[in-house]
Amino acid sequence: xxxxxxxxxxxxxxxxxxxxxxxxxxxxxxxxxxxxxxxxxxxxxxxxxxxxxxxxxxxxxxxxxxxxxxxxxxxxxxxxxxxxxxxxxxxxxxxxxxxxxxxxxxxxxxxxxxxxxxxxxxxxxxxxxxxxxxxxxxxxxxxxxxxxxxxxxxxxxxxxxxxxxxxxxxxxxxxxxxxxxxxxxxxxxxxxxxxxxxxxxxxxxxxxxxxxxxxxxxxxxxxxxxxxxxxxxxxxxxxxxxxxxxxxxxxxxxxxxxxxxxxxxxxxxxxxxxxxxxxxxxxxxxxxxxxxxxxxxxxxxxxxxxxxxxxxxxxxxxxxxxxxxxxxxxxxxxxxxxxxxxxxxxxxxxxxxxxxxxxxxxxxxxxxxxxxxxxx
Amino acid sequence: xxxxxxxxxxxxxxxxxxxxxxxxxxxxxxxxxxxxxxxxxxxxxxxxxxxxxxxxxxxxxxxxxxxxxxxxxxxxxxxxxxxxxxxxxxxxxxxxxxxxxxxxxxxxxxxxxxxxxxxxxxxxxxxxxxxxxxxxxxxxxxxxxxxxxxxxxxxxxxxxxxxxxxxxxxxxxxxxxxxxxxxxxxxxxxxxxxxxxxxxxxxxxxxxxxxxxxxxxxxxxxxxxxxxxxxxxxxxxxxxxxxxxxxxxxxxxxxxxxxxxxxxxxxxxxxxxxxxxxxxxxxxxxxxxxxxxxxxxxxxxxxxxxxxxxxxxxxxxxxxxxxxxxxxxxxxxxxxxxxxxxxxxxxxxxxxxxxxxxxxxxxxxxxxxxxxxxxxxxxxxxxxxxxxxxxxxxxxxxxxxxxxxxxxxxxxxxxxxxxxxxxxxxxxxxxxxxxxxxxxxxxxxxxxxxxxxxxxxxxxxxxxxxxxxxxxxxxxxxxxxxxxxxxxxxxxxxxxxxxxxxxxxxxxxxxxxxxxxxxxxxxxxxxxxxxxxxxxxxxxxxxx
Numbered sequence: 065x066x067x068x069x070x071x072x073x074x075x076x077x078x079x080x081x082x083x084x085x086x087x088x089x090x091x092x093x094x095x096x097x098x099x100x101x102x103x104x105x106x107x108x109x110x111x112x113x114x115x116x117x118x119x120x121x122x123x124x125x126x127x128x129x130x131x132x133x134x135x136x137x138x139x140x141x142x143x144x145x146x147x148x149x150x151x152x153x154x155x156x157x158x159x160x161x162x163x164x165x166x167x168x169x170x171x172x173x174x175x176x177x178x179x180x181x182x183x184x185x186x187x188x189x190x191x192x193x194x195x196x197x198x199x200x201x202x203x204x205x206x207x208x209x210x211x212x213x214x215x216x217x218x219x220x221x222x223x224x225x226x227x228x229x230x231x232x233x234x235x236x237x238x239x240x241x242x243x244x245x246x247x248x249x250x251x252x253x254x255x256x257x258x259x260x261x262x263x264x265x266x267x268x269x270x271x272x273x274x275x276x277x278x279x280x281x282x283x284x285x286x287x288x289x290x291x292x293x294x295x296x297x298x299x300x301x302x303x304x305x306x307x308x309x310x311x312x313x314x315x316x317x318x319x320x321x322x323x324x325x326x327x328x329x330x331x332x333x334x335x336x337x338x339x340x341x342x343x344x345x346x347x348x349x350x351x352x353x354x355x356x357x358x359x360x361x362x363x364x365x366x367x368x369x370x371x372x373x374x375x376x377x378x379x380x381x382x383x384x385x386x387x388x389x390x391x392x393x394x395x396x397x398x399x400x401x402x403x404x405x406x407x408x409x410x411x412x413x414x415x416x417x418x419x420x421x422x423x424x425x426x427x428x429x430x431x432x433x434x435x436x437x438x439x440x
Numbered sequence: 441x442x443x444x445x446x447x448x449x450x451x452x453x454x455x456x457x458x459x460x461x462x463x464x465x466x467x468x469x470x471x472x473x474x475x476x477x478x479x480x481x482x483x484x485x486x487x488x489x490x491x492x493x494x495x496x497x498x499x500x501x502x503x504x505x506x507x508x509x510x511x512x513x514x515x516x517x518x519x520x521x522x523x524x525x526x527x528x529x530x531x532x533x534x535x536x537x538x539x540x541x542x543x544x545x546x547x548x549x550x551x552x553x554x555x556x557x558x559x560x561x562x563x564x565x566x567x568x569x570x571x572x573x574x575x576x577x578x579x580x581x582x583x584x585x586x587x588x589x590x591x592x593x594x595x596x597x598x599x600x601x602x603x604x605x606x607x608x609x610x611x612x613x614x615x616x617x618x619x620x621x622x623x624x625x626x627x628x629x630x631x632x633x634x635x636x637x638x639x640x641x642x643x644x645x646x647x648x649x650x651x652x653x654x655x656x657x658x659x660x661x662x663x664x665x666x667x668x669x670x671x672x673x674x675x676x677x678x679x680x681x682x683x684x685x686x687x688x689x690x691x692x693x694x695x696x697x698x699x700x701x702x703x704x705x706x707x708x709x710x711x712x713x714x715x716x717x718x719x720x721x722x723x724x725x726x727x728x729x730x731x732x733x734x735x736x737x738x739x740x741x742x743x744x745x746x747x748x749x750x751x752x753x754x755x756x757x758x759x760x761x762x763x764x765x766x767x768x769x770x771x772x773x774x775x776x777x778x779x780x781x782x783x784x785x786x787x788x789x790x791x792x793x794x795x796x797x798x799x800x801x802x803x804x805x806x807x808x809x810x811x812x813x814x815x816x817x818x819x820x821x822x823x824x825x826x827x828x829x830x831x832x833x834x835x836x837x838x839x840x841x842x843x844x845x846x847x848x849x850x851x852x853x854x855x856x857x858x859x860x861x862x863x864x865x866x867x868x869x870x871x872x873x874x875x876x877x878x879x880x881x882x883x884x885x886x887x888x889x890x891x892x893x894x895x896x897x898x899x900x901x902x903x904x905x906x907x908x909x910x911x912x913x914x915x916x917x918x919x920x921x922x923x924x925x926x927x928x929x930x931x932x933x934x935x936x937x938x939x940x941x942x943x944x945x946x947x948x949x950x951x952x953x954x955x956x957x958x959x960x961x962x963x964x965x966x967x968x969x970x971x972x973x974x975x976x977x978x979x980x981x982x983x984x
Contacts, residue, residue: 274582274954278850278962285848312608324957327597328626339615345601345624346611349851351958355587373957374594376587 066258066270067092067244068379069396070359071389072367072424076106076236079215083225085389085396086244090220092392093244095156097257098221099206101266102213104365106236108143109211115142115167116186119206119214120193121254122162126202130164130193137189138171145235147228154227157219163228165213183263187290194255194293204254207261213237216257239365243268256296263290264363265306269298270377270392271356276300282349283307301358304350309362315437316368317430318343320417323352324373326432335435359390365422375414381427382409388420388427450555452517456548458901459523459540461515467537470511474529474538479910482523483538486514513538519552526896526903528912542900553823560823561728563906563916565721565860565886566815567827569899572834572974574864576873579968579983582954589956591947596956598946599662600629600880602712603782603807605852622807623782625711628655628663629959630871630942632935633812633858633883634688634714634786636670637695638729638738638750639819639906641923644893644915647931649676651892652684654932655939663939664711666883669727669752671695671741677702682710688786689773690716691726692752694742700776709781712807713773717756717765718788720816720833720859722825726752730820732909733918763799770805779805786810789831789859794843801849808854810883811836815860817886817897819916820907833859834877838978841878841962850962854880862887863899867938868945876963877978889915892934893926 067089069082079100086093109117122130134141145165153159174182190208197203206214213235217224221244225231243258258268273279276297283291283303288311291303301323308314308322325344331337344351354372357379361367369379369390381390382397384404391397394409408427412418415432454460461483475483487509494504515523523540530539553560582588603624606614614621632652637645648665655661662684669690676682677699687710689696718724729738729750739746756765766785773783784807787796793811800806813833818826837857844850857879861870863886871882889895893915896903906916914923950956953966960966968983969975975982 272582272954274580275958275960275963277965278960281845281962282848282850285845285850287848307608312612314612327595328599342611342615342621343608345605345626346608346851348601348605348958349961353955353957353960355954374589 066246067392067396068242068268068270068357068359069389069391069400070241070361070367071387071400072239072365072420073387074238074424076238077240078231078236079240079242080225080231081400082240082242083221083230085391085400086221086242088395088399089244089391089393092246093221094246095218095220096252097216097218097245097254098224099243099245099257099259099268100215101241101259101261101268101361102235102237102239103211103266103361104238105211105213106238107234108145109167109213112142112167113211115169116208116210117167117213118164118208119212120164121160121204121217122164123202124161126197126200127162127164129196129200130203133193133196134168138173140169141166142169143167149227149229154219154223157217157224157227163215184289187263191289191292209261209264212261214259214261216254218252218254239361239367241266241268241359241361241367253295255293258296258298260296260299260302262302262306263310265302265309265360267298267302267305267358267360269301269356269358270379271354271372273297273300273352273356275351275353278349279304279352286311298356301352301356301360305360307350316362316366316419317417317436320370320432321436322347322350323370324354324414325351330433334433339436357392366419368417368419369412370417371412371414373414380409380411381418381420382406383427385425388424390418450519450552452519452548452552454515454517455543457515457517457522458543458547458549459525460543461513461523461529462539462541463513464537465510465512467535468512469535469537471534473532473534474513477528477532477912479526479528479905479912480521480524481516482521483513483515483529486512488512519549519555522549524903524905525901526905526912561820561907562823562826562904563817563819563821564897564904565817565826565863565899566830567899567901568815570864571815571860571870572832573861573870573873574866575969575971575974576869576980577968577983578872578949578953578966579981580966581952589951589954591944591951594951594956596947598629598943598959599626600854600959600961601625602627602664602784602854602856602881604804605854607852620779622804623780625664625782626662627711627881628661628939629875629881630939631663631686631856631881631883632665632888633885634666634668634716635819635885635889636668636727636729637673637741638670638733638918639668639916641911641914641917641926642737643923643926643928644889644931647892647926647928648888648935649681650928650932651935653681654936656684659936659940661939661943666714669694669716670729670738671698671743673741674698674702678705678707680708682706683708685710686712686714688714688716689769690752691754691756692750694744694750694752697743698741703776709777712782712784713777714810715766715769715773715783715785717785718790718812719818720788720812720814720830721818722821723788723790723814723830724754725821725825726754728752728820728907730907730909735918738918766796766799766806767803770803774805782807784808784810784856786812786856789813789833789836791831793831793836793840797840797843797853800853801844801847806853808856808880809840810856810858811840812883813857813859815863816858817860817889833857833874835977837874837879838877842979844878845962850878856881856883858883858885868942868949871942872946872949873967876960876967877980878962880959880961888935888938891938892931
């Protein structure tokens with residue numbers, strides 16, 4: 065079972081906040097991987113919110129190939145965040161050549177592209193790089209998106225953070241998600257490391273997705289290039305989120321209705337019974353069977369948490385206006401926001417979606433039995 | 441045997457028959473019940489003459505011969521009256537003095553079952569025991585990182601969809617635009633497949649309907665039953681119970697005059713309409729109700745004269761091609777109920793099933809596809825059709841499902857698998873395997889006859905005389921003297937037992953796999969088999 069931590073704050077925070085929270089929950093992860101998602105960045109990235117940032121791990125040769133590839137496309141490097149690591153990594157952490165965090169200028173010929181077109185192209189580039197890296201084993205790309213940094217590595221989270229020297233002024237973010245991994249796949253693979261990211265949507269999950277294969281088959285057959293990968297059974301949660309909000313035009317309140325629909329007798333008395341019945345039927349292949357706790361981030365920087373239908377995984381949200389955190393365990397929350405009113409901590413149950421919006425003023429709880437905002 | 445005994449090529453001894461009657465003179469009470477009850481008159485009163493040698497003590501007088509008589513049971517050797525092994529004689533015998541025994545070698549009767557040039561026809565299933573489904577194991581047990589679920593205590597939703605499901609984007613668009621959204625029924629994944637009123641006795645039919653109504657109304661299990669091709673009793677057509685019924689139309693259109701005339705008086709829509717194009721037990725052959733069973737009641741419901749054989753043609757005669765047939769029939773049937781009732785075709789398992797399926801994917805009115813594998817049962821078919829024709833259901837369903845996955849339509853056209861499900865008694869395991877291979881629903885027929893009414897038929901050619909209407913249990917007979925043996929209430933009780941037990945067994949399979957919220961359709965990672973070639977063919981795990 066993995067441990068999850070996410071935080072959203074008015075003030076940009078150091079990633080160490082997240083790593084320290086994971087560290088107090090260390091019984092729940094085994095050093096098989098850690099992933100960090102940073103968004104709404106502070107530091108030098110504050111002034112380049114529109115520039116797409118490429119995050120990944122490269123060999124020397126991979127970096128050369130990357131440069132050639134990006135130059136051919138017309139991308140110019142705008143800013144590089146150098147990460148210098150010691151020659152001998154701590155035990156359990158593999159030796160890498162380059163951890164890359166690099167912001168790009170868009171090619172000139174991309175000027176005037178519509179946003180959907182632009183976003184599709186960004187995804188295609190990331191997928192191409194991933195394919196190139198798979199062929200040669202010289203690059204791994206985690207995200208290529210404006211205002212988003214993604215770091216993944218094998219090893220014990222705090223050791224990885226110290227190794228990468230992440231406690232520095234120029235890496236700060238207002239929204240962070242981090243996962244300390246307990247390996248449930250057969251091989252340890254960085255692409256199986258949460259959080260997962262697609263076109264502004266990111267999720268991380270605690271637990272195994274027993275309905276993975278039928279869901280994967282369904283997503284792959286949607287004809288959407290970004291619905292690929294699936295080194296982890298949890299990647300489908302990100303794509304279902306993307307599908308629900310982007311393709312179906314529904315709100316985050318509907319996400320839980322897709323992955324864990326109400327039973328028929330509850331739908332029958334729901335104010336949106338007709339819509340929900342249709343969603344349950346037409347999205348039947350996206351129903352998860354848990355046990356899962358999903359924490360995710362939306363393009364508008366909202367954070368949310370949902371639980372599976374049986375609520376078999378731990379998860380708590382708490383904080384104070386201006387700073388809220390989501391954590392697998394209360395001790396993680398205590399480590400990150402000790403000065404909160406603990407009586408307001410909320411553990412979402414089987415019907416709840418807990419959302420902290422972009423203004424970070426409160427935890428909104430949407431129960432599945434409540435009316436849905438109409439599709440927009 | 442005198443050397444000049446008249447023998448013909450088909451003269452057989454008892455030893456040459458598939459079943460030999462073992463009769464115990466010492467136990468027999470001569471009550472005659474066995475001879476009365478034998479459905480094929482294979483046994484009769486025998487008067488036996490026996491020589492007795494009387495010896496006097498000390499040989500005071502020379503030994504004497506006397507001829508004595510005794511009465512007992514004689515087994516007929518005429519091929520028309522050969523024992524079918526049903527063992528009803530044993531059932532009725534107060535002393536257990538009689539029972540059929542299977543021959544220790546392949547019988548010779550098999551070469552003579554074509555008297556008058558008419559090949560053997562019979563009821564039952566393909567005479568091959570076992571199925572590949574029995575070999576499939578469920579291997580993905582949730583351990584360690586995730587707990588297995590509790591089949592007894594957790595919440596389960598064992599339901600499937602019947603009808604055309606739109607892709608989510610289109611569904612939402614049609615809701616917004618108030619467009620036509622195809623009807624979809626949320627039902628229990630195990631259905632009772634088409635067994636006609638006519639093939640089954642009135643008591644059996646009534647028992648099944650009673651059981652299904654009880655499951656729905658008292659236990660909240662939305663079980664559905666298909667009529668088969670033989671129409672539907674007028675009162676049922678006009679009752680609220682019609683919503684639990686799938687009306688079948690097949691190439692003979694039997695009973696449809698009655699159904700169409702009942703349309704204006706229907707209180708409820710039927711669950712669905714099944715258009716039968718083929719049947720797993722006799723692929724490419726039409727339905728057959730032999731004249732023995734066409735009494736006045738059956739004739740009235742089907743709209744035909746009594747006492748004539750009713751062979752349905754192999755194809756729907758009003759159409760020239762399956763494409764045209766499917767499109768037109770589906771549309772006509774949809775229209776008859778105002779597009780409120782799902783309509784789907786059922787075909788026999790075949791290597792061309794994918795072509796049919798591809799056709800359906802382009803027909804927005806197609807509500808599913810039933811595929812009936814080679815192990816399916818029937819009330820009457822030629823032996824050769826049953827034993828040698830058809831396609832196994834496992835790979836047929838798998839190919840169809842993977843075809844839908846390629847097209848991205850795996851949620852849109854439900855596949856309903858039938859044919860020999862549970863033929864070895866493992867109904868839940870067989871059904872779960874098919875669901876994980878890609879079936880949305882499962883149809884059973886013969887299993888219900890066996891489990892709910894005590895059908896004696898087996899895959900080793902026991903009984904199998906459903907076709908001549910002499911069913912010793914009264915299941916497939918239209919003779920009141922036979923079907924009064926079957927109490928509809930008791931059949932109903934057994935139907936309920938079967939479904940409740942199935943439900944628990946299915947939970948015991950899917951709960952350890954960590955599944956409960958939705959039916960694990962296409963969850964092939966859970967399946968394993970210890971045969972390499974089968975594993976490759978079905979794209980499941982090879983485990984040894």
